[in-house]
Amino acid sequence: MISTHILDTGNGTPANDVLVVLEILKGKEWDKIQEAKTNNDGRISFACPPVEGVYRLTFSIQDYFAHQKRESFFLDMPVVFQIKDTNRKYHVPLLINSFGLSTYRGS
DSSP: OEEEEEEETTTTEEOOSOEEEEEEEETTEEEEEEEEEOOTTSEEEEOOOOOOEEEEEEEOHHHHHHHTTOOOSOOOEEEEEEEOOTTSOEEOOEEEETTEEEEOOBO
16 A cells, blocks of 8 residues: 655645645556545545555645645655565655655655
8 A cells, every 4th residue: 555645844734635646657658546635634545456666656736835825836746666565555755845845755
C-alpha cells in the first residue's frame, strides 16, 4: 500500500482537497494507477497491488493555493521513488508552503 499526507506548514493545517496522481513506470511511459483528492486530514491511502517498480506521485498544489487565494512559487510537485520490498507499506508525506516543499519516506 502507498499513502500520503500533505501538511501546509504555512498555516499549520492539513492540505485537504488536493489532487494526487499515482503512476508506475512501464518501460519509458508512466501508467496511471489511481488519482484521488486528500481528505479533511490531508491524507490518501491508495489501493494498489504490491509490485516492485518506480512510482510517481504528482501533487497538484497549484490549485490548492489558488483556491486559498495565496501566491505559490511551485505549481505541481512530482515525487519519483522506487519500491523494492513489497512486504511493507510506503508512506510519502509532503510538507508545503507557498515558497517551499519537503518530502521524505515516512512509516
